[in-house]
Amino acid sequence: MPGDEGWFDRFVDGLSDRWLFKLFAKWVLVPLWAWWTPVKPLPGGPPQSIQPGDNLQCMMNLIMPLKDKSPVGRAKAAAAIAQNKDAIYAGLNNVGTVHFARFVIVGDNICMFSVYDGDFTNYIRDFIVTIGEVFNAVVKLVEGGEKVTPCEDHVEAFIQWVHERDLYQVPDTATDILRDQEALNGDRAASGNDDLTLLPRKLTLQLRANPNVSLGSGYRAYPGFSAAQVRERLGIGW
Amino acid sequence: MVDASVAKQLVQAIIDNLPEPVPGKRPVHTIGMGVKGEFVASDVARTYCIAEHFKGERVPASVRFSNGLGGPERHDGWSDVRGMATRFHLPNGAATDLIATTLGEFFVRNVADFFEFAEVAKLAPYPRRSPWLKIWDMLQLKLPPRNPYPNETRNVNAGALRYANRHRFAQLGVVQAAVIGAPVSYARATYHAVHTFVVEDPDGVRRPVRFSWQPVAGVRNTNPEVVPCDDYLRQELESRLRRWPARFMLMMTIGEAGHALNDPTQPWPARRIRVVMGTLTLTEVPEDQDAAGEHISFNPHRLLPGIEVSKDPILEARLGAYEVSREMRGGCPFRWS
Secondary structure, three states, X not given: OOOOOOHHXXXXXXXXXXXXXXXXXXXHHHHHHHHHOOOOOOOOEOOOOOOHHHHOOEEEEEEEEEOOOOHXXXXXXXXXXXXXXXXXXXXXXXXXXXXXXXXXXXXXXXXXXXXXXXXXXHHHHHHXXXXXXXXXXXXXXXXXXXXXXXXXXXXXXXXXXXXXXXXXXXXXXXXXXXXXXXXXXXXXXOEOOOOHHHXXXXXXXXXXXXXXXXXXXXXXXXXXXXXXXXXXXHOOOO | OOOHHHHHHHHHHHHHOOOOOOXXXXXXXXXXXXXXXXXXXOOOHXXXXXXXXXXXXXXXXXXXXXXXXXXXXXXXXXXXXXXXEEEEEXXXXXXXXXXXXXXXXXXXXXXXXXXXXXXXXXXXXXXXXXXXXXXXXXXOOOOOOOOOOOOOXXXXXXXXXXXXXXXXXXXXXHXXXXXXXOEOOXXXXXXXXXXXXXXXXXOOOXXXXXXXXXXXXXXXXXXXXXXXXOOOHHHHHHHHHHHOOEEEEEEEEEOOOOOOXXXXXXXXXXXXXXXXXXXXXXXXXXXXXXXXXXXXXXXXXXXXXXXXXXXXXXXXXXHHHHHHHHHHHOOOOOOOO
């Protein structure tokens, strides 16, 4: 903020936006602090909770790097989805707990974003039963996918594989990422000898460990209602 | 109930930490403005709460917006918590209050925490940080503390940070307060009632809830990079209301078993059922500001049948503390209806 400061104050106040400092931070400071104060990747998916509201409209943000990183590879992925449209719709209607699901190609990744009710492992189990063939068609195009296909024969391994590619969901509030980090390190103390000024570094290093994340729990127009309740109230049945 | 001596100590702890107490005025949220308006409940509100103002009739309302800082000086452009105290005037002469601030979560859980906070977060000198220390901060990937505002020589930031470093429950409130900014208008901020209340529906079902006012005009803060203006919020709202009414939606979030119902430091997840309870339309800034806001003694316990306070210890303490503050400035005594 401009005021009565001298030129050196002004220079330093704007330093973090200068390209040289940004370069220095990217190539020196961040790797240095990541080495000195290592941060573990936080697990993906919604946090464990027994509360009903937390088990409705859960997000899955699956990022799967394609083996073939070319337009041809991306076209194959697009074709795999298009060829299985009927299977996807019939399967999702049968699962009955999905609010929406979509596939997206971003860069050289095929992504599946969905909002579902209930437990994550049951959600994937239901998928394997109802649209396992679609998963097989997509996952075989993905790095590391051959180890878990056909998914019907590797149910638990497949669930774990999906979980590992589901994005970490950064909490809605600024300080809850600290609680997630503490929980991952087994620290569940109510009070500590913390240094809140380190929040920017902790966030930076976490986003280095989890480069792709979901920001916040996401807005919902009708939170707290299952897909079944919404369809029932709209009178459109199953 | 918190006894009267504790309530006095609470208010005194606040007064003792003021840069300059103002006799006859509120110790905090000293600078404010009164606005007239009316509240109309939504069609669904009455199915969740039997309180009179949720029945759907137009209810006249008095709103006092305020800056959180205590003392006689107006600093609209400083980063600060803002207040929105609303009185609903019922046709039978009864009234009910809803007191909210832009801070989503409080920084202490109970009275004992508050006294410790008041002890730790004392007013202290707030000099400009040396550029060399700022460089050291940046090398540690820390965000340097902001520069002092013009004429800002003391604040409680260092003490609040010390307190939050000791107590994890306080961290969210303290961080939020530190980055809260200044709204471009009192009508462009979200205000949270913070505490849990219990509402009763026509079937006698009781639900724990939290209320928020959401601005229809949207949330917008000033640019923190420019020198803040000390006096603009009053004129902005007067000018805005001369052109067009300002509206707020009253949102009610329903809590679930297992929530921290009685802990105002704990947020509720955004994934809880959220009900639109009504719309407040602000129409006019009355000339008589004493009657419109300054002389109204709000109290979060001024409730109607159908809404009750929870067992939140801070909410409980506010009953007495607001009364002590009211007595000190010679305001209207608290009435239950």
